[in-house]
Amino acid sequence: MTEPNNDAPTPGPRDRFIPLRKSDILDGLITHFTLDDALAGELRQFAHILGAILHQQYFDELDRLRQTYFYFDPDIGRAAHLSADALDAAYRGLSDEFVRVLTEANFVEIKHEEILRAFTEHALVRVKIKAPLTDYRDVRMFRRGHHRETISIPALFGLRRRSLEIEVYDDVVLMVATRPDVVGAEPRLSLLSARGSASKVRGGAVLFKYFRHIPRWDLEALFPNVRVVMGIRQQLTLGVPALVGGVPILLKLASTLTVLFVVAGFYLGLSGTLHDNDTQQALAALSGLFALGAFILRQWGNFHRQSLIHQKQLTDNIYYRNVNNNSGIFNYLIGEAEEQDWKEALLAYCGLVSAPGELTHDALRTRIEDLLLQRFSLGLSFNVDAALAKLRELRLLTETADAVSVIALPDAIAQLERVWGRLLPSPS
Incomplete structure (x- = not known):
């Protein structure tokens, strides 16, 4: 069993995930910019209407996810009325929509090379395991947030223990698509039920799994139908x-x-x-x-x-880290994407409206990252492009050739009220 390389650098760029409560961000902005009661009240009103608009938009997105997932839910029978081409198109739509929601929730896709490396390196799961990759049509993993922990592992055949520093992902989402069954053939992927009997997962189904606090080198243990094999x-x-x-x-x-x-x-x-x-x-x-x-x-x-x-040992280390599965994770992920969108849009608007003049994209990013570091002690990469895209969609943004600014706070509140009015159904 290969030991993890503790000297390896943290993979990928800095996290974009903002791990703060909405109320903490709003109070922090009011304090940071020393707003009086009138301006603070207007900013709270702006934030409230912005949250209502995003909630309505993401409610529609949640409904689209549920509708598309119906054809691939392993707990629902096969959609026999759809052709193979129609199912392929539906699968691409589900995959694109799901990845987009994860991206908006500031998840980052784990590279395929990193997943393969996890097949030979283990941290908490100190056993050799094997996953039947030939049963899968597609496997994708996404992570958000990370930290380092020091764990104690057995050494010298269990006679003593030693410390090992590992990198742990705060949140991991797994998307596994099984291969479609050949007509007349039995499903190839079977999972053990609670009673120990094999419960068949139909071909073409898509499994979603959400885990928390997973060591970087134990990613293979998250696969469905993983089995323990004897090492040398x-x-x-x-x-x-x-x-x-x-x-x-x-x-x-x-x-x-x-x-x-x-x-x-x-x-x-x-x-x-x-x-x-x-x-x-x-x-x-x-x-x-x-x-x-x-x-x-x-x-x-x-x-x-x-x-x-x-x-x-495998079950004990993974079972209690599983948060939710399949369609059950949609509500949580949609809520996370909605919150991250709200935080990014509010931070970008406050960063621009409080600036003495127009700002470039890079200047705005630096301004918000400095604010988060000074006020909340968070060193992260601010997703300025997504924030400006949301402000642009809501028509709060004024753009020139190389810089951006926003409309004043009273005008922004009026604009958001117009957007909210268009979202509401007209009376019959």
Whole structure:
């Protein structure tokens, strides 16, 4: 088992995730810019209407996700009325929509090379595992937030423990699409149910899984249908005692097995001579056979017991880190995307409206990142492009060739009220 490389740099760019409550950001902005009661009241009104607009927009997005996922939900039967081409188009739409929501929630896709590296490096899950990749049509992983932890792991065959610093992802979302079944064939992917029996997952289904606090090197353990396999060390631990204990039994049987056949032939009428001590030797041979059988059963039991111990270790480390599955994660992710959008748009608007003049994109990014660092002690990369896109969509942004600004706060509130009015259904 390969140990993780603790000296490796943190992969990818800085996180864009803003881990703050909405109320904390709003109060922090009022304090940072020393707004009086009147301006603070206007900013709170602006933030409230902005939140209502985003909530309505993301409610429609949630409905679209649920509608499209109907065809791929493993808990719902096959959509037989759709053609293969229509299902492929629906799958692409589901994938694009889901990835877009994750991006808006400031998740970052984990590179394929990093997932493959996790197949050989393990942190908390100290067993060798294998995932049947041929059963999957597509596998994508996304992570958000990360920190470093120091854990204690066994060393010297469990005689002592040592500390290991690992990188942990705060949130991980897994998207797994199974291959469509061939007509008339049985589903290829089966998952163990709570009762231990195999429950079939139909071909073409898409599984979504949401995990929290997953070590970077344990990503493989998140795959469905993952199984524990014996490593070389475990095989030697079971095989060497089997060889040492089994060879003497086999040597003893080799000298008495012929006598056993002679006695058996005498009682079956196949031979007519039997020496005085042949019966005793035959009984000894039978005892040896029983001993060999008992030894084989004991080693077989040891093998399965060790497998169950490893499977329990895998389950204990992953089961309690699973937050939600399949369509159940849509509400949470939509809510997270909505909040991140709100935070980014509000920060960008305040950063621009409080500036003495127009700002370039880079200047606005630096201004907001400095604000977050000074006020909240957060060192992150502000998603300025997404924030400006939202302000542009709401028609709050004024753009020139190389700089941007926003309309004044009273005008912005009036504009948001017009946008909100258009979102409401007209009375019949």
